[in-house]
Amino acid sequence: MTETIKFVGEVVRVEPDGFGIVRFHNPTDPTGAGKLGMFSNSTSTMVPFRELHPGVKVIGIADIDDHEFAAVRTLTVVPSNR
């Protein structure tokens, strides 16, 4: 069963083709602490892509199910002064 959650996290990888990995900071599922989410330019909406790089704080929406990686659906960079 898929659950859609809002998350706050940190980009740990991003590649030129739009593939990347986010580490969640606040997974709704307590057992998923530190769960990883996967995004790509074919499955996610990312704003803005040019500012994505490892270490950047992000917020977004992801689908969590029994897969090891959550599927990131939207991803927005958190301004550094926030």
Add this chain to the structure above:
Amino acid sequence: MPQIVIDPRSRGNGPFGTTTVPELDKRTRKYGYVPDLRRCQAGDLILSYSCRLGFIETQIVRTQSERFDAADSQWTHAAVFLYQDYIVEAVPFKGVITRSLYEDIPDSVLRIRRKPNLTAEQGYQIALCAQRMLGSRYSHLRVLRMGVRGIASLLNPTWYPEFNPTVICSRIFYDAVVAIIRTSLNGCPAVGAVLPAHLSATTDLVDINAPWLELTRGG
């Protein structure tokens, strides 16, 4: 678990049948045998190493052997199977290429690995995803960096082959699996370099046997 390898230097008790291949490299045809690639599926991982290791391959083996046993650290190259006998890979100076796997015979040792329980559709998706990622990530700049690092390795034995096309291929196979089925491969880092030895050692892939076939006349 013993590795199932396709080694042109020792074909075991084969051949196990005959085949005809319309077009082959002269050396392959002279060798007279090819592995049965009908056993392969789109999205399979192809690990390999040359029977005579070159400089860069020797460096990769040396780097991998610091963390992996000899059986896993011997693999120096990764490619992804597409269809028939075609694979996609990144190679120094040539970039991303699609070519026949038969070209590796008889100069390379091969190993075919597969994520079990994939559907045919997922296999094709992994293959196409890997092909797209390779095209995006591989650049001549990276080849230049690799060349610089290769020269630097003469002075620094702890050289890490981050920009080697081989390493890019290994990482891309892993990323394509993650992107399509959202599952990691046991022992492979989600962040950081994925080496051919990682893909050799992981227990989430199984070896596929491709027995030797003898090329028949006119084949």
